[in-house]
Amino acid sequence: MHLIQCKCGAVKGQLNKIGTTNRLICYCTDCRAFAHFLGKAPFVLDEQGGTEIVQVSQQHLFFYQGEHFISAVRLSENGMIRWYAACCGTPIGNTMASRKASFIGLIHSCLDRQQMDKDFGADVAILNTDTALGQAKPKQRGLMGVLVRFIWIVVTNRINGRYKNSPLFNSSGLPRVTPKILNTDELDKLKSDV
Numbered sequence: 001m002h003l004i005q006c007k008c009g010a011v012k013g014q015l016n017k018i019g020t021t022n023r024l025i026c027y028c029t030d031c032r033a034f035a036h037f038l039g040k041a042p043f044v045l046d047e048q049g050g051t052e053i054v055q056v057s058q059q060h061l062f063f064y065q066g067e068h069f070i071s072a073v074r075l076s077e078n079g080m081i082r083w084y085a086a087c088c089g090t091p092i093g094n095t096m097a098s099r100k101a102s103f104i105g106l107i108h109s110c111l112d113r114q115q116m117d118k119d120f121g122a123d124v125a126i127l128n129t130d131t132a133l134g135q136a137k138p139k140q141r142g143l144m145g146v147l148v149r150f151i152w153i154v155v156t157n158r159i160n161g162r163y164k165n166s167p168l169f170n171s172s173g174l175p176r177v178t179p180k181i182l183n184t185d186e187l188d189k190l191k192s193d194v
């Protein structure tokens with residue numbers, strides 16, 4: 001079990017089981033834009049604009065307090081759903097728009113930092129380094145392992161039907177809340193702030 005909590009403590013949950021995971025730092029501009037959208041860039045991003053993420057099966061995620069504070073945004077019409085706690089703007093994680101892709105990339109800011117190595121391993125992949133900030137870019141590593149484990153999470157949950165057990169999607173397969181979709185000007189402004 002791994003505890004999940006927003007910064008103000010209004011939203012609380014846990015991973016009931018860990019299962020297969022990916023631990024990575026993503027340097028993509030969309031992850032940075034999400035942190036800026038929430039006004040949490042200093043709290044979420046490292047010095048080169050990376051976001052630490054742990055990918056797990058959604059079926060293992062359970063919220064037991066403050067579910068009504070869970071909100072979502074999409075950076076574009078076809079973008080990922082980015083979930084956060086509206087009470088304090090703490091990012092929770094990223095999912096695809098369909099529950100059939102049954103992973104969630106949990107953002108480190110809602111996780112128990114002291115338990116991350118124990119629960120998810122100390123090996124951290126580094127991805128999308130071409131868009132990292134600064135001149136000396138981090139070296140990309142671990143992509144193949146991330147892809148293999150990601151496919152395993154999605155495929156096994158499709159086969160066994162457990163993808164339907166998501167706390168973020170309703171029984172019809174729709175997001176539990178309607179995500180705000182940013183328009184092009186809003187996204188451009190967020191990315192220019194980066």
